[in-house]
Amino acid sequence: MVQVHLDLRDPHQHLVAVQISLQPRLACMRLALPGWTPGSYLIRDYVRQLESLVVIQDGQERPQRRLAPASWSCDCNPEGGELQISYRVLATELSVRTCHLDQQHGFLALAAVVLEVEGERWSPHALSCSLPMGWQAFVPLPQQGSRWQARHFDHLIDSPLEAGPHNELLFTVLGVSHRLVIWAGDGGDEQWLLDRHPQLLADLTAVCEACCRLMDVDQPASGHYLVILHLLDEGYGGLEHDDSTVLVFGRRNLEKPDGYRRFLQLVAHEYLHQWNVRRLRPAQLSPIDYHAPPIVPTLWFAEGVTSYLDQFLPLSAGLSDAEALLSDLGDDLSRYKLTPGRQVQCLRSSSEEAWVKLYKADAYAADSQISYYLKGAVIALCLDLHLRAAESSLMDVLRSLWRSHGRWGRGYSEDDLVATFAACAPELQQQIPVWLHGLDDPDLDRYLSGVGLALEAEMAANPYAGLRARHEGGQLVATRVVRGGPAERAGVMVGDELLAIDQRRLRQPVDLGSALAAGQQHALLICRRSQLRCLNLLADSPQVERYRLKRLPDPSAAVLQRQRAWLHQHSCAVS
CATH class of the missing domain: 2.60.40.3650 (Immunoglobulin-like)
Known part of the structure; x- marks a missing residue:
């Protein structure tokens, strides 16, 4: 030993x-x-x-x-x-x-x-x-x-x-002992969370049991489980393990109206990983090479499917409602459609290039890459709605893979995934590779309308500059310059200090938008590497600022039935 x-x-x-x-x-x-x-x-x-x-x-x-x-x-x-x-x-x-x-x-x-x-x-x-x-x-x-x-x-x-010097909180999930340990850093106190949410342990139990129902199992995959929570002033993240998870969540986020729901989704995401990723894992991670980066082309399934399902689990646990779910899904779809990198990097490449791109994203990354978490979740939505039209579901596929691979520790390949989907809907044999290798968006309008939903665009109030800025060290600094946008055409770079437009001082990020007129040329004064430069900025017309997921008016009885089945039975149905 x-x-x-x-x-x-x-x-x-x-x-x-x-x-x-x-x-x-x-x-x-x-x-x-x-x-x-x-x-x-x-x-x-x-x-x-x-x-x-x-x-x-x-x-x-x-x-x-x-x-x-x-x-x-x-x-x-x-x-x-x-x-x-x-x-x-x-x-x-x-x-x-x-x-x-x-x-x-x-x-x-x-x-x-x-x-x-x-x-x-x-x-x-x-x-x-x-x-x-x-x-x-x-x-x-x-x-x-x-x-x-x-x-x-x-x-x-x-x-x-x-x-x-922490306390240990105990809860039980379907007969399996679970421990929760909270470190409230930054001078915080774990009692703050317990006072704010006295039902915390009951809610964690409900979310974990919802994961078990989703997987159609009698008990968690782990025979004992530890949840480590770092409750900081700010922060968000998690990392899954076979028998535990480590979470970071910010108190400021918890104070927001949707903060606790987002926290429960994070718990659900990492807890579901004890099946999808940890035991039901890509073949390239069986066994793990700790000294070289294995190329894993199926991370879109490992993380994207989990990211999609984690939004349903608080609903399945009775801790959220359908309107909150639609709002969260709408936020993801909006982020996806407003990420230009989805037209540069395909989903499979996003998975394969995780080692050099996603975890090393910089201010220009949104123009050249798309997260396999985000696009993976969008494709998971399309797959789920497609399968439901064939009287199946994404849950059925995940459960089938668990029975054929996860229970036995067999690593799956991309061909295994496609074959399992195609067993439920044969046309997916050709469709999935198109989504993985292509740059075109999936037909979201068609899939959403099938359950009585539509994406509604909201236009920005101001002309479009293709530029974002924030205060850094008392300066207004460009933090995002969109590829092909007006600011890039004018010569603005990330890191430039924005001083004035048309001889008017810029002090707040909103000052730039309110000073622009579409189709009109503006004199933008910047400072780069201690040198002043005057650039000519020609703003475009206002563009889509965000998308919201809305219910269609007067859906047919059949559409309404599919919508209810999808929203209310998504994670609770047992095969």
Whole structure:
């Protein structure tokens, strides 16, 4: 067994001391730190935070040879004593996929912390911790005494660790024990959330049970489950694991009218991943290569389908209503139609290029790429409505894939997905590749009208400049310049300071729009790299500002019946 010990007793320095102990099997052993963590498709080079690596056996330091930026080889004696590998990890980055240690708490994504020892990936690993006084650690692993037991290396690093003087809240989902641990950072208090939403645990239970109904299972896929919530002043995100999830949500967002519903959707999204993505996973992630980015062309299904379904789950749980659902779907469709990059990057490419584009998006990204989360959800909507016309549903496909692949840990291919869809509606054999490889929008009007809905465009009040700006350091700075738009034609770049238009000072982002006249040329004064420039800006007519999803007036009885079946039985029907 490989023994891993983590010492978090130096939170002021934000350093985690790591010691790995094992009896070596090989005379020359390779050590390697993962470069990424599953669910977050970006090589993060965790080795940047590793320092002071030392290997000792029989009281003598064993020299290491660096093989690559994140791997070493080390000579050792298989007949000698136990090998001691020690190093430190700097934990200063607060996110669901990195490490953070301060006087309030510690959070460790163990892929960023634990070295993989050659020949020991599939060996049992034991984890122990030394903690500051008054702290306890929360890990989604079975515990024996003071140690947590992992079946193998993958099981260990798939287990996030949260530590601090936290309370543990318990709830049960269909007989399975669940734990909720809240760290209310930024000087906050977990009681604020419980006071604001005293029904929180009951609502989490309802959402999780709705996921089980959606999958048509009697119990969650995991036999025990840990929810770690970082309740910060601002923030949003989540990362799924086999037996846990880590969530970040902002108190300011919770205070908004739709904030709690958005929080429940985030919970639903990550919880549903315990089936779709974690156990029902793309073939390219079986097994996982922690040191190279596997190309996964089906991320549109893994994330897009989950993003579509997470909006229905609070409704299925009785915690939302149909109007809120239509509003949320309308927001997604509006974002999709207002993203010009959908006409540049196809959905399959979006999935394949996740490593170099989605997680590295910059101010120009919207013009050249489309998120596989967003377009994947739009295609999931079309697939669901298409299948419902064939007396099936997206749920039926997901359940079928779970029975044929997920239950047995079989990784699926794109051909497997298409074949399962086509078994319910044969025409999808040809249609799905068109949606994946093409740049044309799916026929949203046709699909929506079939359930009595339509997208209604809302025009902007001001002429179109193709430019967005915000205050940064007391300056009004261009943050978005649309490709082919008036601002780009005038020569504006992201980062330019916007000073005046037609000799009138610009102070607020709204000042620019109110000063424009369509078809009229304006003198725009900017500052770029400390040099003043006067550009000629010719504004276009007002364009669509957003789309809203509306119910069609006087739908037929058949259309109304399909709408009700889709909205109210979407996640509750059991096959």
